[in-house]
Amino acid sequence: MPTPTDNVAINVPNADHLPDKVGGPKTSAMVGRTFEYQYPTGPQYRISFSKELVYFTVPPLPDGTDVLALPYQQREIRPDIFLVHWIGPGRQGHVALVFDLEQKRVDCAALMPAGLYELFDRAVLREVYENGESALYLPYE
Template identity: 90%
Template sequence: MLKPDHLPDKVGGPKTTDMVGRTFEYQYPTGPQYRISFSQELVYFTVPPLPDGTEVVALPYQQRQIRPDLFLVHWIGPGRQGHVALVFDLEQKKVDCAALMPAGLYELFDRAVFREVYENGNSALYLPYE
């Protein structure tokens, strides 16, 4: 019998779908710039071009409403190489981030103000940077 390489995930508590169809564009004061979009099951976000040419990553994620217009979003990178937790404050137009980036490259703990917000009903809207 094969042993898993980690303990089973423990995901509980209430979930929401209120972020579905929303796309945000923002840049952290420390430099990283993102466009992030939410579908029912996946989060799509821009990354600096990877060696294979990838510029958009799509991963499964969790979302929870903390209070009206305040949402916690979380995902784990492929191979459990890093994780991201974002708090979206729609009223204040801000996002707070606590993340260990893939392969332990760096830790990101920052706050950004939304530059743009798009809403597209029940599906994610992704518009590439111009």
């Protein structure tokens, strides 16, 4: 019987990646919203949603980048609860967030880029900005 640390996927071809399977209902209710929050485990974010991109702060990268913009998906789970998801550049990592606007919280399940660490946490939301059409990244003051 293999243990969890054994690699039991031997001789499985490693494709660039299989076609994505994205289905089900989508929404646009997060468009134009910007939130700020900090997880108890430490990471702090400012996140904005436009029609096609999510903008979020990251610790400064070697080239000085501190905001990423990536395509994302959004779905309304029930009134005032939204699931958003995106895949990191080069498909290295993914983020799934559940925003509960009524309870003012965000739950996260994410594998950070290049498998650096896994984030599974909950934070309190503070809505900073809403213009209803497009998100404008707001830098920390």
